[in-house]
Amino acid sequence: MMSNTNSSCSQPTKFNLVQVKGAWTRQSEPCQLTEGRLSDANIYENKSDHGVSWTVVSPIVFTYRVIQCKNILDPSNDTLLWGHIGDEEVKGTLSNSKPVKRFVVIDETVNQLYGSRLRQYFEAREVAHKILPLPTTEENKCMELVTKILEEVHEFGIDRRSEPIVAVGGGVCLDVVGLAASLYRRRTPYVRVPTTVLAYVDASVGAKTGVNFAGGKNKLGSYVPPVATFLDRSFFQTLPSRQISNGMAEMLKMALMKHRGLFELLEAGGRKLLRAKLQSCETSNSSKQEDNATALMRIAIETMLEELAPNLWEDDLDRLVDFGHLISPELEMRVLPALLHGEAVNIDMSFMVYVALQKGLLTADEKDRVIQCMLGLELPVWHPDFTLALVQKSLKERLRHSAGSLRMPLPTGLGSAEIFHDTIEDNIFCQAFQKWTDELSSSWNK
Ligand SMILES: NC(=O)c1ccc[n+]([C@@H]2O[C@H](COP(=O)([O-])OP(=O)(O)OC[C@H]3O[C@@H](n4cnc5c(N)ncnc54)[C@H](O)[C@@H]3O)[C@@H](O)[C@H]2O)c1
Ligand SMILES: [Zn+2]
Structure with missing residues (x-):
């Protein structure tokens, strides 16, 4: 021995x-x-x-580019074809070696709206292409879609070194295509072109791919970042207002956790930005100064990348980006499809703001400002299915998956936060829940 x-x-x-x-x-x-x-x-x-x-x-280094651009479907814009390549020399060599090929998966609705422009783009650029429209909805987000993509990619044939698979659509489309690409020939590069606000600020900038499986959200997936993400917010013009609010909830999350300036932008101009579908107005477009919509989108991406890049594989369980995601997955799945992801996240954040108040981390005035900001963004702040029993169940579940201690990001001001490794102090949660319900249940309209 x-x-x-x-x-x-x-x-x-x-x-x-x-x-x-x-x-x-x-x-x-x-x-x-x-x-x-x-x-x-x-x-x-x-x-x-x-x-x-x-x-x-054996360290593996992933390099990917996140590029904000305008008019991505304008044939004179190179981004869609070559934006993923940083080296000008390589870009020149590849673009001169004909024929260039691209396989594109596009959300069915997005195809109806932008498909013909996408085809025109490839035709104008003389690119051999296959555009595959798919019903990439949350209900269909499963392996069958992945298999369908893989069969079509295989039939079309691509050079996995130089011809990335392109995904154009919301978070569902990007997640499904990302998983297919991570499986094809063990890993094929792919490009993300988000067309919803949520996908723009969240699903498109990290490494996660996935589909639902065995009744669980994103139960199958991989951590494989795209080679590039191209961000063009002109796609938002065709989104319903509710989808814009949905994505703004994730921006508010980053604002509350780490960026007071972002919070102030949302607080002062949130409603107006929502009405303008996050587009820059004509006058501000021509001035040198960055307008509110541009600043908002830039800071949302910067703050998200700062949190994701050092923890791309989510090895560190202390994640500020988890704010609003402790109770919301249970709520979202329970009421599906009544609440969109960002709406469920917002209800969770609203409750957690009351927990922070109860713990003395926020003042009553700060709490009021956050709730008013949420209402200005036309986001729900309370829900009848968000019960105390659901809170306790979710926290216990969370505890099971987080190495023994609850890791709970909470705001400690407007734009600052800390991770609390609490035990489940029932009292705090009960008191916060009572106050939250007393003050906000009347905001709920069925
Ligand atoms: N990988 C990640 O890190 C990550 C992060 C956040 C969310 N997600 C995933 O993202 C998904 C949610 O994404 P989502 O909110 O974009 O939903 P979604 O992909 O279902 O898109 C929402 C709706 O908008 C439509 N649509 C898309 N673009 C449009 C446009 N420009 N104009 C009009 N309609 C348009 C779609 O057809 C769909 O009906 C979830 O499955 C979630 O798990 C992934
Ligand atoms: Zn989220």
């Missing part, structure tokens, strides 16, 4: 990997490279009484 324990505790030997004339070989540290190429990977060798074991540490 003793000798086993001792030997298994021995320090592993670290090896670097060096490539000379095609062959990789191990070199123990310190590694003096006189020729060849050094890998970022390492092999650790451990000898024990049972034999030898090796541990491979």
